[in-house]
Amino acid sequence: MNAIMSRWIDDSRLMGIVFLAPATLYIVLLVGLPFVTALLFSVSTATVGDASFNYVGLRNFANVWQTPAFRDALVNTFSFTVIAQICTIILANILAQLLTTPLPQRRSGRIGMWIARMLLILPWATPLSLSVVGWLWMFDSKYSPIDYIFRELALLGPGTVWGPANNLIWLGKPLLAKASIIFVHVWRMTPLATVILMAGLSSIPTDLLDQAEVDGSRYFRTLFQVKLPLIMPIMLISLLFGFIFTFGDLTVVYILTRGGPITHTLTLPMYSFLVGIDGGNLAQGAAVSLFIFPVLLLVAVVLLRTASRAEVR
Amino acid sequence: MSDVNLQGIVKRFGDVQAVAGVDLHISSGEFLVVLGPSGCGKTTLMRTIAGLEKPEEGQINIGARDVTALPPRKRGIAMVFQSYALYPHMSVAGNIGFPLKAQRRCPDRTEREQRVYQAAQMVSIEHLLDRRPRQLSGGERQRVAIARAIVSQPEVLLLDEPLSNLDAKLRAYARDELKGFQRKLGITTVFVTHDQIEAMGLGDRIVVMRDGLVQQVGPPQAIYDRPQNTFVATFLGSPGMNLQLVSERVQRGFRPEHLLPLEELPPGAAHEPFSWRVTRVENLGSDRLLYGHIADYRGEMQLTVSRLPSNVTIDIPLDTVCEFGVAHDQLHFFDVASGERLAEGVAA
Numbered sequence: 001m002n003a004i005m006s007r008w009i010d011d012s013r014l015m016g017i018v019f020l021a022p023a024t025l026y027i028v029l030l031v032g033l034p035f036v037t038a039l040l041f042s043v044s045t046a047t048v049g050d051a052s053f054n055y056v057g058l059r060n061f062a063n064v065w066q067t068p069a070f071r072d073a074l075v076n077t078f079s080f081t082v083i084a085q086i087c088t089i090i091l092a093n094i095l096a097q098l099l100t101t102p103l104p105q106r107r108s109g110r111i112g113m114w115i116a117r118m119l120l121i122l123p124w125a126t127p128l129s130l131s132v133v134g135w136l137w138m139f140d141s142k143y144s145p146i147d148y149i150f151r152e153l154a155l156l157g158p159g160t161v162w163g164p165a166n167n168l169i170w171l172g173k174p175l176l177a178k179a180s181i182i183f184v185h186v187w188r189m190t191p192l193a194t195v196i197l198m199a200g201l202s203s204i205p206t207d208l209l210d211q212a213e214v215d216g217s218r219y220f221r222t223l224f225q226v227k228l229p230l231i232m233p234i235m236l237i238s239l240l241f242g243f244i245f246t247f248g249d250l251t252v253v254y255i256l257t258r259g260g261p262i263t264h265t266l267t268l269p270m271y272s273f274l275v276g277i278d279g280g281n282l283a284q285g286a287a288v289s290l291f292i293f294p295v296l297l298l299v300a301v302v303l304l305r306t307a308s309r310a311e312v313r
Numbered sequence: 314m315s316d317v318n319l320q321g322i323v324k325r326f327g328d329v330q331a332v333a334g335v336d337l338h339i340s341s342g343e344f345l346v347v348l349g350p351s352g353c354g355k356t357t358l359m360r361t362i363a364g365l366e367k368p369e370e371g372q373i374n375i376g377a378r379d380v381t382a383l384p385p386r387k388r389g390i391a392m393v394f395q396s397y398a399l400y401p402h403m404s405v406a407g408n409i410g411f412p413l414k415a416q417r418r419c420p421d422r423t424e425r426e427q428r429v430y431q432a433a434q435m436v437s438i439e440h441l442l443d444r445r446p447r448q449l450s451g452g453e454r455q456r457v458a459i460a461r462a463i464v465s466q467p468e469v470l471l472l473d474e475p476l477s478n479l480d481a482k483l484r485a486y487a488r489d490e491l492k493g494f495q496r497k498l499g500i501t502t503v504f505v506t507h508d509q510i511e512a513m514g515l516g517d518r519i520v521v522m523r524d525g526l527v528q529q530v531g532p533p534q535a536i537y538d539r540p541q542n543t544f545v546a547t548f549l550g551s552p553g554m555n556l557q558l559v560s561e562r563v564q565r566g567f568r569p570e571h572l573l574p575l576e577e578l579p580p581g582a583a584h585e586p587f588s589w590r591v592t593r594v595e596n597l598g599s600d601r602l603l604y605g606h607i608a609d610y611r612g613e614m615q616l617t618v619s620r621l622p623s624n625v626t627i628d629i630p631l632d633t634v635c636e637f638g639v640a641h642d643q644l645h646f647f648d649v650a651s652g653e654r655l656a657e658g659v660a661a
Contacts, residue, residue: 012484084562205396205398207396208398208400210360210392210398211392211394211398212400212415213364213365213384213385213410214363214364214365214391214392215386215412215415215416215465216385216412216415216465217386220416225411226400229402229404230401269639277383292397301328
């Protein structure tokens, strides 16, 4: 018995298969199968009520492409993602700079820094659906605390700049709704990006920064010509991570606006959900969601190539 | 070119005194080597001159200017770090030109390129200007670091163990080159090292440091010939000086190369005789090292080393009592408690 066991354990081929099996199974069952199903649905006439397979070629894609709502969703998905990523990376850079600035060696300073870093990570640590519900209340059309602050500052209400209404109705106006969605994405992604950038900044050898100082470089030159170029690969990784998260996100839009007003905040995942699940048209829903795929594939390829190159350096 | 004057420099990190009150004058154009074991405060002292550390006490003057409170960029210094600290994302030309851009002293692009080229030429790397640091060898990187340091024509050049990352063969060559180059520019140079061979070979003067304090300052040969205390005596020389208690209060020191077979001593010289058994011989090619034990005044055996140059071919049998001696003028006497050198005659 023991002899057989040890023969198996020494067989690296067999053991390789055994060790890889759980991960392979996981990927095949939970990623591969749904993906293939989506591919099949997208070229069929499947609905929630009738999953029988009738091949219709690319008709679903053509139909979806001609829907104005789809065009809106496409534009929104890209613009939300790009704008949110730009804001995130700028904010994260500023925060990471601040949080890696050496403080005077005082106890209060160290505790303060610790608290600041912990607070920073909270938005990332909170379950997204819960925190977005929180934001739903923040943007409430009547009881929004943001509106309350603006009213107290005499910016909102009768006879003020943004008056005479007492509320901005964040999620009810196209531009404000878009801004709200982007804001929540930025709020959500900034912590992770900051932590990644902080890791990058602290990996810069201190010799190099001392050298820049001796060479006569001041703060902004050191920042833009030494620090940022050095953390560029890691920054790109953080950017692409954020891109993937934001691009494929359903939660924020679903909870805040469900794509409204009308289709002004509709995104591809949201539209796919509305058509495929709420509307019951599995085939078209699948077609919509498959538009996301090539974009994410491209981003993932760039991401992995950047990551491997960053490792070499 | 300017002189550098340090007065009562103290630098603390928390409770640790890295530099514990250093006074030092570095003449214009001098090549000064700061030598000491790791942790002796030599690098901190250099970083204080550079302005990367602010001293708690003391004053630093470069030329006539008090620079104690000035940031590095206003001190007219340049520094080469042990790691060379080349900017990995810039070309060699970008690296060398960086101080010129940063100090905004050379706004004209053509002139800047010209000065970068000249600096590169000075250390013979003008053919590497388009390369990235990672494409360079250790020796080439060191040259880039030096070119970057001299391009802005600093008043003082600070070098933090710049040769320690080179392999042994290259190091001897780089040492020679560095010295020749410093002579040519006549630039005031402070060179930090823990390598006594580098220190002896390069320095116009050597500063020996220990625990944040200067132990001795002087020309290399003077320090070697007349060490001020037992630390300097044993730190310099390879192997260091033999030390031996001759009474409760006095210890006697002599260098391994001065412990010689009687027949090798200068004829007629007054000498101290030593009878000892050699227990081990190391043949190093140019020298022979003899190890054995000699009793101190209490009769306790102490490890003692003798170094015979290769032209002394006399046969030394192992574990046999041999008659050796040290010329009287090669004996050094130190106070046991303080380790300080005793004036000649006091010991006798």
